[in-house]
Amino acid sequence: MPRRRKSARPLIAALIAAAVLAQCAPAQAENVIRLPAPAYDPAIKAPRATAVLAGGCFWGVEGVFSNxxxxxxxxxxxxxGSKADATYQRTSSGATGHAEAVRITYDPRVISYGSLLRILFSVVADPTLKNRQGPDQGPQYRAAIVPLDSAQHEVAAAYLAQIGKGGLYAKPIAAKIERFTGFYPAEAYHQDFMQRHPTHAYIVRWDAPKLAAFKRFYPAWIRGAPAP
Incomplete structure (x- = not known):
């Protein structure tokens, strides 16, 4: 009897599956660097403070800082931008003036404002990129510090100058200090996205490595459970 040829379909299916898994496998975070502590970072004794920071897609920014x-x-x-245009659909055009950002409420007796900036530029956002982060391009994905008072502005200016002169980057710092004109909460389905969808392909490829880098660089700053 003539020998039957083995079907190529199982092999093709296996190769496709392997390719998909490779794309979704945890990757090393890109452009991560363990930055030095801020040289200027005065202590604040208040039990609560607020910070507004932008660092690309807000899924990963929120996902890291909640930990x-x-x-x-x-x-x-x-x-x-304006409140009227503060929707995901409109800001995605890149023409509204908005940046995807996060509003962080924190205890400055535990974590300082300067330390938040250190985490932002160590593992969340590359401060040398202009109007883009990771795979996302456009002004809505710019990295920016948005001080809410003069004290935060002084810390932000000092830290950008510090890391810019420290010989840490081959390119100049592109991240800017921007004036606060308003913060508009994103749609409900964007909130806690990384925590609720840990296996989402974008999260696995681009954001999980940022969280892993944070935990590797700053183990003393890891909280027990993610903040809401």
Whole structure:
């Protein structure tokens, strides 16, 4: 009897599955660097403070900061632009002036404002990129510090100058300090996205490595359970 040829379908299916798994496998976070502590970072004795920071897609920014000890809550939203245009559909055009951002409520007796900036630029956002982070491009994905008072502005300016002069980057710092004009909470389905969808392909590829890098660089700042 003639020998039957083995079907190529199982092999093709296996190769496709392997390719998919490779794309979704945890990757090393790109452009992570364990930055030095801020040289200027005055202590604040108040039990609560608020920070507004932008660092690309807010899923990962929120996902990392919700795991930081001393952070009370993190809310994804839109900084800049107008309230009328503060929707995901409109800001995605890149023409509204908004940036995807987070509003962090924290205990400055536990984690300082300067330390939040250190985490932001160590593992969340590359401060040398202009109007983009990771796979996302456009001004809505810019990295920015949005001080809410003069004290925060002084810390932000000092830290950007510090890391810019420290010989840590081959390119100049592109992240800016921007004036606070309003923060508008994002739609409900964006909130706690990383915590609720840990196996989402984007989270696995781009954001989980950021959280892993944070835990590797700053183990003393890991909180027991993610902040709401």
């Amino acid at each position: 930081v000890k001393g952070v009370i809550s993190v809310e994804a939203g839109y900084h800049g």
